[in-house]
Amino acid sequence: MQLKSIQDADLKGKRVIARFDFNVPLTKTEPRKISDTSRIDQAIPTIRLILEKGASKLVMISHLGRPDGQVNPKYSLEPVAEYLAEKLGSDVILSESAVDNGVKNLLHLPETKLVLLENIRFIPGEEKNDMELAEKIAQYGDVYINDAFGAAHRKHSSTHAINAFFKNRAYAGLLMKKEIDSLSSLLEKPAKPFVAVIGGAKVSDKIKTIEKMMVLVDTLLIGGAMAYPFLKAKGATVGKSLCSDEDVALAKQLLAADKGGKIQLPKDHVVADSLEGTPAPCPGVSIPEGQMGLDIGPLTIEAYGAHIKTAKTIFWNGPMGLFENKNFAKGTMSMAHTIAATKAFSVVGGGDSVAAVQESGEADKFSHVSTGGGASLEYIEKGELPGVQALKMGV
Ligand code: AMP
Numbered sequence: 001m002q003l004k005s006i007q008d009a010d011l012k013g014k015r016v017i018a019r020f021d022f023n024v025p026l027t028k029t030e031p032r033k034i035s036d037t038s039r040i041d042q043a044i045p046t047i048r049l050i051l052e053k054g055a056s057k058l059v060m061i062s063h064l065g066r067p068d069g070q071v072n073p074k075y076s077l078e079p080v081a082e083y084l085a086e087k088l089g090s091d092v093i094l095s096e097s098a099v100d101n102g103v104k105n106l107l108h109l110p111e112t113k114l115v116l117l118e119n120i121r122f123i124p125g126e127e128k129n130d131m132e133l134a135e136k137i138a139q140y141g142d143v144y145i146n147d148a149f150g151a152a153h154r155k156h157s158s159t160h161a162i163n164a165f166f167k168n169r170a171y172a173g174l175l176m177k178k179e180i181d182s183l184s185s186l187l188e189k190p191a192k193p194f195v196a197v198i199g200g201a202k203v204s205d206k207i208k209t210i211e212k213m214m215v216l217v218d219t220l221l222i223g224g225a226m227a228y229p230f231l232k233a234k235g236a237t238v239g240k241s242l243c244s245d246e247d248v249a250l251a252k253q254l255l256a257a258d259k260g261g262k263i264q265l266p267k268d269h270v271v272a273d274s275l276e277g278t279p280a281p282c283p284g285v286s287i288p289e290g291q292m293g294l295d296i297g298p299l300t301i302e303a304y305g306a307h308i309k310t311a312k313t314i315f316w317n318g319p320m321g322l323f324e325n326k327n328f329a330k331g332t333m334s335m336a337h338t339i340a341a342t343k344a345f346s347v348v349g350g351g352d353s354v355a356a357v358q359e360s361g362e363a364d365k366f367s368h369v370s371t372g373g374g375a376s377l378e379y380i381e382k383g384e385l386p387g388v389q390a391l392k393m394g395v
Contacts, residue, residue, distance in 0.1 A: 001392045003180055006046060006145055006171045011053035017141025018050065018173065019158050021150035021371060022062035022080045034079050038358065039150065039371050044087055046147045046173035051113075059107070059140045060084075060116045061098065061158045063151065069124030071097075081116045092116055098123055099136050107140055126157045131164070133157040138165035147173025149180070150350075150372035152387030153379075159387040164395040172391060175371065180388060182347055182368035183379045191312035191345060192218060197304070197335055199224030200318030200352065203247040203254075208381040209317065210254060219311075220262045221304045223296050223320035223331060227266050230255065231285060239271070239287035264307065268297030270321065270328060279327040295321030296331035305338045314339055317349040317377065323356055336360035349376035 020043045026032040050058050065075040081094040096102035098117040120126045125133035134157040144166040151159050163170050196213045203226055213220055222230055228238040229247035233255055269282040271291040287293050320331035339346050340362035348357050348366055350373030357363050370376040379385050
């Protein structure tokens with residue numbers, strides 16, 4: 001079943017209730033400021049379109065952080081309301097609460113056009129996919145728009161249950177549509193060669209993504225701490241690099257299943273004696289005792305770069321090293337620059353690799369930079385997400 005797009009929705013004179021993913025990082029000290037606004041920025045085109053289409057009111061729903069069903073001022077959406085007002089050049093009223101009196105009176109005022117409901121996760125029913133909560137919030141709108149791709153892997157009231165009240169009146173926002181279109185083109189007949197770059201901390205965290213990628217791709221480039229269990233499984237030494245026995249066992253299975261020799265592993269490394277240590281080159285595959293691998297080395301950068309340059313489709317998730325430390329960021333940054341320089345269809349899937357792409361200043365050269373870490377990996381693995389399925393079919 002096709003995802004209905006907001007572009008096909010008649011919103012004239014309608015009250016629109018829309019779920020966004022405004023779960024942005026905030027500074028730790030007061031006054032709390034948004035340290036990366038990109039999730040809000042990416043939702044702005046949908047908000048503008050809702051207004052251009054003549055909606056009489058827009059009620060926005062989002063979560064922020066993990067307040068676990070308790071009201072906690074630390075997770076208030078106030079900084080988001082302020083930023084939205086600034087970006088849109090109009091008033092955005094933040095409700096006192098997402099339900100009951102905290103919002104009802106506000107919605108009756110004819111002059112309030114843009115309302116942001118206070119953090120939906122302050123309400124205990126949200127994460128329980130509670131129907132009663134969904135019914136309450138559904139009353140605030142005639143049409144439901146879901147643009148919260150980053151929360152679409154969650155079966156929550158405002159992403160899942162709410163669809164029960166909007167049969168044939170539920171649409172995907174522009175960002176949601178772009179995310180699903182981009183990720184599904186990786187799954188359905190991707191242009192070949194298809195190269196995936198998978199890095200990050202642990203094999204066990206991404207085992208399902210790796211298994212799926214082994215079916216889809218021609219070449220799988222492994223980097224980051226994720227590479228050491230594979231190297232150990234092949235008989236190399238890894239010193240005191242991050243490498244659990246569980247991950248070595250998983251890596252062994254993956255290598256045994258890799259009949260086509262798709263998996264590529266680092267040929268050299270940048271090492272140090274601790275996470276804060278001085279970087280040193282390690283020109284071979286094995287890492288000496290007392291040293292830990294913290295980045296891929298120059299031979300690997302070159303070899304991986306050569307694969308990337310031939311690709312017509314590229315998927316990247318996970319950094320190539322401890323990139324938060326400048327001494328160990330070269331491998332990750334070079335992946336960002338090399339992928340950006342290709343004409344391939346390139347998708348970066350959420351999390352730390354997105355932060356690295358933003359930092360590289362090349363984000364606009366990627367075909368798609370996903371706003372959802374967990375959501376993008378789950379979509380790749382399963383080809384569907386609970387929030388997206390509910391939007392297509394109702395609940
Ligand atoms: P993930 O969330 O699985 O993508 O993992 C990202 C984290 O893995 C980042 O915080 C990286 O700093 C970390 N990481 C990547 N490579 C290494 C490494 N070689 N040693 C230690 N941490 C690493």
